[in-house]
Amino acid sequence: MQQWLELATVLLFLSNLAMLGLSELGACVRTVAFQGILLGFITLIVRQEGLSVRLLILSVMSIGLKGFVFPFLLLRSIREAGVRREVEPFVGYVTSVVGGLLMLAVSMWISARIPATATAMSSFQIPVALSTIFTGLFLVVSRRKALNQVIGYLVFESGIYMFGITAVGEIPFLIELGVLLDVFVAVFVMGIAMNHINREFDHIDADQLSSLKG
């Protein structure tokens, strides 16, 4: 079990780096889907006590929503908005990947100081969870497309989820479902907003929204 968990954690981190380095929108969305499935898998094996109905439902929700529903919605809106497939970053791809590695270093420094580390099975999970959070935020900040903000937000949420199930473990069921539902609504709203932005301005570049400023 231990080695599977570590493998999944490493894969999660590698997918973060991939996200930072990928230049094509569709690939980013597919990586997010991969992360969702990975998280569902981690949910199943993370607790030493073994499986419970609660974890099972969470896992199914995670795989279902993040692995299939969201990517489907996002891919569809890419198709319908007819945007260029490039993510158009403010920060270059190589710099982003190096930044991702730096974020892992910072995360390790932080996790060494967080008392929750003791409960985690593997010493590697908390840093990866934190670096996933940072990666999500970095994606939100550094990419031009509104669609990328959604992707960044999803990654950010995955980080929180990962942190939650490893460090705290005993988060009430309802809250976790609530977070998932939040993201679901957010994706929906952003999808609608993006369609509207697209219709009004013929693009979905979030940085162009500054022209709305009074």
Next chain:
Amino acid sequence: MHLILSSVAIQLLCGITVLFLRRNSRFTSGVGAAGPIVACVIGLIPALKTLSGIANNPIHASWNMPLGTISLGLDGLSALFLLPILGLGALSAIYGIGYLRPYREHKSLNTSWFLFNTLGASMAMVVLARSVLLFLLAWEVMSLSSFFLVAFEREKKEAREASWVYLIATHLGTSFLLAMFLLLGQNSNELDFGQLGGLTPGLAGLCFILAVVGFGTKAGILPFHVWLPEAHPAAPTHVSALMSGVMIKTGIYGILRTLSFLGPPPPWWGFTLIGIGLISGVVGVLFALAQRDLKRMLAYSSVENIGIIVTGIGVGLLGISIGSPALAALGFAGSLLHVVNHAMFKGLLFMGAGSVAHGTHTRKIDHLGGLIKRMPWTATAFLVGAIAISGLPPLNGFVSEFLIYIGAFKGAASIGNGSSIALLAVIAGLALIGGLATACFTRAFGIVFLGEPRSEHPKHAHESGQDILFPMILLAGGCFAVGLSGFGIIRASASALAGIIQPIANNGLDPAAIRAEIFFAADSLRSFTYGALAILGLIALIALLRKRLLSGRIIRQAGTWDCGYIQPTSRMQYTASSFAQPIIDLFNVFQHERKRFKPPQGYFPATAFFETKTLDTSQEGIYRPIFEMVGRTLSKLKVMQHGRIQLYVLYIVLTLIVLLFWKLR
């Protein structure tokens, strides 16, 4: 105590009920006005009972808030301020029914009535509260509801700006109050009024200054008055009557209440208040004299009257610190009575101004004229108010100013050191204020109601409806009643006044001595009243004689001020500016009137113009530079406001990360 609480509750209940009514339905104004009226009927009973010496039980209750207990109480000071709060509240509500009627087409009156009820209830709570948290809460509700009421006509730019100025001023004032209450409450753990105080003299002095600034902003003393002349004209008239007549007095209440926490006052407190009061009085009335907007003029005159009240408090404080019962008794009694009196005549004058604006659709003094023929009731009521506010006998303004005068005279005669100079300044200052106020209101009444119409507006004027006239006539009658029976009222309220003054003096004075001084003043007032009655009788006699002489003769009516010309025009009359010009030129040091003019030249002058502008000295000299500097400094932060979502998120992320590192450090 339960009666007064139910009076507050009824206002809140009516306010909330009116929110649920259909927009501007038939019952909106009825239900909205019922709150203050019923509250007045119920609430006056305990207030009067308290003033007549029947004690009430204070209420204490715990509150699920940090530092919070609910403490309420009703003592003489609260009861005295409740009189105008409830009385003028009810009358303004009646007035509001008629005044708001033209707005029902395009305004939600429900909200306005809700806020009006909230304002009344919160003002009552301010004077009833006996714990800091409850007091500040009521204070904020009062400020906010009056802010929204000022912004009633928010589609007008002036109303919006006025309400912002008011909001900023009142919150700056409240920040001083927060600091003051924290200082006062350093020795207590529940911040109940009973536990406040016990400060060293230095800290008490600091608290005193904070109270004067914080409460003075609400009261409108110079130089914190700048919001008054903006907010009062912008608000609907029944609101400005309530704000100017009553709400600014909560600042006076605050100062008096704070004084009772601060321990024995050193003489400089009294000197400070006398100085501030006299300056507010003189400068306020000078600005009033220069105004062209009727309601703006009344707002400046409120600054003047607050100045008189603060002067009275200063005289009283001086009396406490030098141990003179005469000064203490008469100074405080005069200013407390002036609080009530000013509520009456200022309410009356604002209602009169509103009635004029209602009938003519303008408030510009220079556009009016000749209204006494078209609006006789309004004119008569306004005249009564104008005489009262000028402090002339036999009306009520004279009674309260007389008390301060006689106190200052007695003090100046009996005390032989520096204090007597301050008291002589009080006498001279009050006389100057009274004279200028008389000039100011002669100008207002003369230009607005006498002469001939100066523009099209007053030509089509019509008298206002009954619901507008009724409160005005009642208030005018009240001014007469208090003025004529002033000595009796003072005599009857001697022990109530002694009961109010005692806690402020920290029980350092003998109540019997205070009562004796008040009796003495009442007796000297009596002869004045008889003299005034004799003059009134004489006037009536002359009027009768005139009627007799004229009976049976032909009376021809002609235009006023026609100066013997065959075809006079209304532009030959005195204007408001020309009436005030000699006085304003004399006192130009205080107000910096700006003049631009081109005199007519040659035998057939072609173009000529004359234009004056009176700017508020403290607004132009103090506040505008400060706020412009703040604005310039802060506008550099606009760089942050670029509209890029990514960078906004970055700000949030950076903040969170900095906080995280700070915590983990």
